[in-house]
Amino acid sequence: MKRKAAYICLLILCLFLSACLSTNQVNTNKEVSQNAYIENKGSDTLVNLALAWAEQYQKLHPEVQISVTGGGSGTGITALINGTITIANASRQIKPEEIESAEENGFEPIEFIVANDAIAVIVNPENPVDKLTLEQVSKIYKGEYTNWQDVGGEDRPIVKLSRETNSGTHVYFLETVIRLGSKEDKNIFSADTLLLPSSEGIISEVRDNPNAIGYDGLGYVSSDVKMVALAKEAGGDYILASAETVVSGDYPISRHLYMYTRGEPVGAERDYMDWILSSDAQGTITELGFVPYIKE
Amino acid sequence: MKKTEKWITNTIRIAGSSSIFFVMMIFIFLMREGIPALHDVSIGRLLSKRWYPIEDLYGILPLISGSLIVTITSMVIALPFGLGTAIYIGEIAPQGVKEILKPLVEVLAGIPSVVLGFIGILVLSPLMRTGLNLPTGLTALTGAILLALISIPTIVSIAEDALYAVPASYREAAYALGATQWQIIWQIVLPAARSGILNAVMLGVGRSLGETMAVMMVTGNAPTLFSGLEAFISPVRTMTATIASEMGEVASGSTHYRILFFIGIILFFFSLIINVASSSLSVRPKRGKDQVVS
Numbered sequence: 001m002k003r004k005a006a007y008i009c010l011l012i013l014c015l016f017l018s019a020c021l022s023t024n025q026v027n028t029n030k031e032v033s034q035n036a037y038i039e040n041k042g043s044d045t046l047v048n049l050a051l052a053w054a055e056q057y058q059k060l061h062p063e064v065q066i067s068v069t070g071g072g073s074g075t076g077i078t079a080l081i082n083g084t085i086t087i088a089n090a091s092r093q094i095k096p097e098e099i100e101s102a103e104e105n106g107f108e109p110i111e112f113i114v115a116n117d118a119i120a121v122i123v124n125p126e127n128p129v130d131k132l133t134l135e136q137v138s139k140i141y142k143g144e145y146t147n148w149q150d151v152g153g154e155d156r157p158i159v160k161l162s163r164e165t166n167s168g169t170h171v172y173f174l175e176t177v178i179r180l181g182s183k184e185d186k187n188i189f190s191a192d193t194l195l196l197p198s199s200e201g202i203i204s205e206v207r208d209n210p211n212a213i214g215y216d217g218l219g220y221v222s223s224d225v226k227m228v229a230l231a232k233e234a235g236g237d238y239i240l241a242s243a244e245t246v247v248s249g250d251y252p253i254s255r256h257l258y259m260y261t262r263g264e265p266v267g268a269e270r271d272y273m274d275w276i277l278s279s280d281a282q283g284t285i286t287e288l289g290f291v292p293y294i295k296e
Numbered sequence: 297m298k299k300t301e302k303w304i305t306n307t308i309r310i311a312g313s314s315s316i317f318f319v320m321m322i323f324i325f326l327m328r329e330g331i332p333a334l335h336d337v338s339i340g341r342l343l344s345k346r347w348y349p350i351e352d353l354y355g356i357l358p359l360i361s362g363s364l365i366v367t368i369t370s371m372v373i374a375l376p377f378g379l380g381t382a383i384y385i386g387e388i389a390p391q392g393v394k395e396i397l398k399p400l401v402e403v404l405a406g407i408p409s410v411v412l413g414f415i416g417i418l419v420l421s422p423l424m425r426t427g428l429n430l431p432t433g434l435t436a437l438t439g440a441i442l443l444a445l446i447s448i449p450t451i452v453s454i455a456e457d458a459l460y461a462v463p464a465s466y467r468e469a470a471y472a473l474g475a476t477q478w479q480i481i482w483q484i485v486l487p488a489a490r491s492g493i494l495n496a497v498m499l500g501v502g503r504s505l506g507e508t509m510a511v512m513m514v515t516g517n518a519p520t521l522f523s524g525l526e527a528f529i530s531p532v533r534t535m536t537a538t539i540a541s542e543m544g545e546v547a548s549g550s551t552h553y554r555i556l557f558f559i560g561i562i563l564f565f566f567s568l569i570i571n572v573a574s575s576s577l578s579v580r581p582k583r584g585k586d587q588v589v590s
Contacts, residue, residue, distance in 0.1 A: 074545035081547065101547055157431040164517070165350050166545030174350075188348050191358070194434055194516040194531050197541055201417070201513075208422050211431045 035063040036268030042076020042089035043168050044199050045117060045217040046257050050089050052284050053276055060275075064268050073168030080260055081105055086269060088260040091117065091168030091217070107263040114276055116291035118218040118241040118254040119173060122203075122225040124210040129153040131229040131238040134252055138178050140213060143190025148211075160193040161202050161214035173215055176253055218246075219289040246291040256293065326564055330557030337551060342558075347519040347533070349542065349552045356559060361522040362436070362532035363566075366511060369440035369528055370447060370504045371497070377444065378451030378500065379493065385452070386459035387481050398456075405449030409442075413513030416442045421514055428529065434516035436532040442510045447500040454499060458492020459485060491577060498574030502567050505536075512537035535559050 040050055047070035054066035071079075073090040080088035081102050094109055102109045121137055123129060129151055132140075139145045141160055148156045163170045179185035196202050202214040206225045214225075218241050221227060229238035232252045245251040265273050275281055282292045334342075337354050344355035385397050420441060421433030462485050470480045486493070516531025519538075539556050546553040 071544055078545060078547055159432040164541050166542060171350065188351055191346060191520050192518050192531065194432065194518050197512060204417065205434065209425060209432055
């Protein structure tokens with residue numbers, strides 16, 4: 001009986017050891033056949049674009065493996081600082097605190113502007129409102145206007161939708177639209193603003209709900225929601241978001257999209273970043289509804 | 297032989313006490329990460345009315361009220377259905393029906409909550425908006441209905457076990473005295489299974505308080521404080537959804553990170569209270585001769 005137990009133990013031990021050995025071997029084989037593995041995470045606004053780039057680049061360079069995940073700009077930058085990824089996507093600029101904690105972890109984040117994006121304010125197609133001033137949008141999100149009648153629409157309650165606070169788009173919208181770019185302004189989203197975990201969540205709620213107003217990157221706006229033309233101030237021209245109006249600077253809420261690396265990129269990462277900034281990759285941007293970044 | 301036995305007993309003992317060890321470790325970890333939050337943010341600020349962490353507003357009252365609203369509503373919905381199903385399966389249903397119903401309830405338990413959340417967004421939320429004429433369908437009530445669906449299987453299977461544990465001799469005696477089936481259920485079986493049923497209810501509450509994914513998808517996540525009856529049909533933000541959606545972004549060690557752990561401690565205490573309440577209320581069903589008869 002005892003001997004039997006001992007045999008079984010020995011057998012299990014052997015199996016365990018051989019399993020360990022074989023996985024080791026697999027790992028080393030992998031390292032030889034794959035020269036590079038780039039992990040890319042962050043902004044949900046950028047995720048579709050980053051995926052398209054990764055696919056194209058892997059076709060050109062099969063030896064490079066690129067994985068792309070979303071989660072929000074804050075999530076991506078935190079992961080870069082914690083060292084779990086090599087390139088972070090962000091739809092906002094890195095904050096001074098984040099640079100500090102990156103330096104505490106022994107590297108300096110290097111910034112690349114990879115594309116431009118417009119933030120579109122969207123409503124349900126049934127909603128007759130098709131133009132707003134930035135101030136009106138700000139008052140809606142601050143909770144000062146609660147009925148569509150206040151901005152010339154039907155007698156319906158306004159349901160405000162926003163991305164979660166870890167989204168770069170959320171922070172950008174807060175600073176540029178709600179606070180109208182003023183640094184002293186300490187207004188925030190009214191507490192009854194719905195914070196949805198994804199861009200798709202916002203689009204689907206706006207599509208179904210005639211009371212809703214939302215905002216999202218231009219690349220996400222589908223044809224079953226209606227974009228609202230925006231004017232910088234009352235009496236100004238109302239302008240719809242498009243690649244042309246962003247490039248000309250007429251559309252009031254557009255921003256850069258960024259990628260950050262851990263220190264100056266080297267090797268495969270360097271090549272990848274150079275390729276993204278080349279005209280080859282920048283062509284993909286327009287196809288996906290974003291606006292290429294043009295160096296001044 | 298004796299040695300082998302000893303070895304087996306010890307292994308089982310270690311396995312058994314490991315859960316105590318894990319709970320202790322989790323508790324210590326939560327405390328270590330969460331208690332410093334009180335150092336960074338005063339109690340007064342924690343008990344303020346606005347949750348907006350990127351501007352350092354850490355009022356957790358709206359989150360606690362959100363969790364309570366959703367949990368209580370879900371229990372109001374789940375209890376009649378859960379207990380009703382348990383009574384039907386345990387006492388009324390003929391054998392054939394019972395054999396179909398029981399596995400079906402278990403299948404309901406097996407549906408991942410994210411799938412229910414998906415159905416909630418696409419089907420339930422538009423229905424709620426048009427049916428109840430609400431500004432939006434992403435409300436506490438929508439979340440509560442999904443949570444009820446999630447906690448009903450727990451309630452049913454535990455309550456049904458409790459009913460099953462009531463000795464058949466009780467029922468036979470009541471029948472012999474001329475009681476109707478309803479009288480037996482209401483006056484004999486339910487009181488006899490009282491503690492087990494309470495246990496089922498408490499576990500259901502725990503299940504629905506801790507659920508995250510479905511709730512995050514359909515409650516709208518707006519951190520509004522309870523302000524009257526309309527809170528039930530307004531968007532709310534629960535503690536679990538807050539932790540889930542914000543944990544990924546925070547730098548470890550920051551104030552926001554500590555506060556999220558602090559919310560975790562609050563959740564831990566809520567479920568501790570529920571568990572203690574349920575175990576102090578319930579007395580284990582006696583196993584005696586009566587059991588053999590049934």
